[in-house]
Amino acid sequence: MTDVVRFHVEPPGGARDRWTTLFRPILVIPHAILVGGPFVGFGGFGSNLYRSGVLGLLAITTAIFDWFAIVFRGHPIAGLQQFKRLYLGWRARVLAYACFLRDEYPPFGDGAYPAWLELPADPQTRNFRSVLLRVFMLVPHLIVLFALLVAALFACIASWFQIIFTGRLAQALWRFTRDVMAYALRVEAYALLIHDQFPSFSLAVEAGEPALEVQP
Numbered sequence: 001m002t003d004v005v006r007f008h009v010e011p012p013g014g015a016r017d018r019w020t021t022l023f024r025p026i027l028v029i030p031h032a033i034l035v036g037g038p039f040v041g042f043g044g045f046g047s048n049l050y051r052s053g054v055l056g057l058l059a060i061t062t063a064i065f066d067w068f069a070i071v072f073r074g075h076p077i078a079g080l081q082q083f084k085r086l087y088l089g090w091r092a093r094v095l096a097y098a099c100f101l102r103d104e105y106p107p108f109g110d111g112a113y114p115a116w117l118e119l120p121a122d123p124q125t126r127n128f129r130s131v132l133l134r135v136f137m138l139v140p141h142l143i144v145l146f147a148l149l150v151a152a153l154f155a156c157i158a159s160w161f162q163i164i165f166t167g168r169l170a171q172a173l174w175r176f177t178r179d180v181m182a183y184a185l186r187v188e189a190y191a192l193l194i195h196d197q198f199p200s201f202s203l204a205v206e207a208g209e210p211a212l213e214v215q216p
Helices: 018-022 029-035 053-073 080-098 128-132 134-166 171-191
Strands: 006-009 115-118
Touching (some): 006 171, 029 053, 053 128, 080 115
Antiparallel strands (some): 006 115
């Protein structure tokens, strides 16, 4: 199954930035306060490892309002979908930076960045049963996501040390971290009622996605 939500990250070229990597846990804090991160911020989204931030809590609140609107009126509240899209796009760029997939500092809000989230168009009609049972349908994904985020935490720690001491990052670590973050963003978009297609459990790299070239 092809997922309708896709996380794209351009592989970094050349040596990695050791200094920004060293201070990455501090540099990411302003963004983490607003949109959260994989392990920093506040509030939780399915797991205490996946923090949401101020805008994330607002996005969750708007998703609750949308749930009632879709269940009782058949369509979400006008304007709320765009806010959730802005939040998820911003969050995707921060995750790429926080997890050492890229070294460029992400913009606040919307802006060009070598990592971005591809979201589907707003559905013309909503799947009533999928929306009504969304909380229960998320449970299997949240269980899997918790286990993956624990593994991703260790992968990010290993990435931090490797970049600082060698100036590069192993392809396996980069790809695994990217794929876990892609999975997390797919689940979050589904939970926020952006669309109604049940996300896949796959971590496989999708066709056409570039692989990381590790510099000698």
